[in-house]
Amino acid sequence: MSRASRLLTLLQMLRGKSRPVTAATLASELEVSERTLYRDIAELTALGAPIYGEAGIGYVLRSGLFLPPLMLNADETEAVVLGLRYVDQRGDEELSKAAADAMAKIAAVLAPRPRTHCAIRPCCPARRATASPTTRCRSMCSARRSAFRPRC
Missing domain, CATH: 1.10.10.10 (Winged helix-like DNA-binding domain superfamily/Winged helix DNA-binding domain)
Known part of the structure; x- marks a missing residue:
């Protein structure tokens, strides 16, 4: 190296x-x-x-002194975090590590308020091959809401 x-x-x-x-x-x-x-x-x-x-x-x-904030709105942050958490839990070891590394990079440059989304509890919506599109949508929306509730 x-x-x-x-x-x-x-x-x-x-x-x-x-x-x-x-x-x-x-x-x-x-x-x-x-x-x-x-x-x-x-x-x-x-x-x-x-x-x-x-x-x-x-x-x-120390964070915040070295890199500028990443300007993502709340929905964009949720989409990225949800996708990375999904890959982290469902991917192989190498892909999971890449997702965790990407999450660390994003968390380091997010503005303070959205940064809290990077500490969400893991969310892994179940894959349902036989579920209808409506059921899959409800499942994903439910998972999204539960993933972004603050940790206790």
């Missing part, structure tokens, strides 16, 4: 985490030494990435 590719991968890994991640964990996932990881973090920080770290705690990428 080239250095540029590794730096982008590191940013994506940090973007997808809500809690601090240790240097050892990041280095292991990137298959590099911790020393290389420290140099990569220093490089990204010098380039303006808001990466904060504390010894023994780990690194975190």
Whole structure:
């Protein structure tokens, strides 16, 4: 993996985490030494990435300071999130990972209000081969409404 590719991968890994991640964990996932990881973090920080770290705690990428908001309206956000959740639950391992990565990227750049939709509980409308179009539509609408209720 080239250095540029590794730096982008590191940013994506940090973007997808809500809690601090240790240097050892990041280095292991990137298959590099911790020393290389420290140099990569220093490089990204010098380039303006808001990466904060504390010894023994780990690194975190502060959101909202690095990427501009993605301008999706509520219906567009619901459509994208519902589709990604469906793929995450129904796809093979590789496709599920791609859906989760896409969700992390979208959540990182959404404006604050729509970002809450990325924390919805999983929704997986059942596929019904024998159901009529009306029944399928009702099922999807019901799943959509339940998916976007706030978590308790």
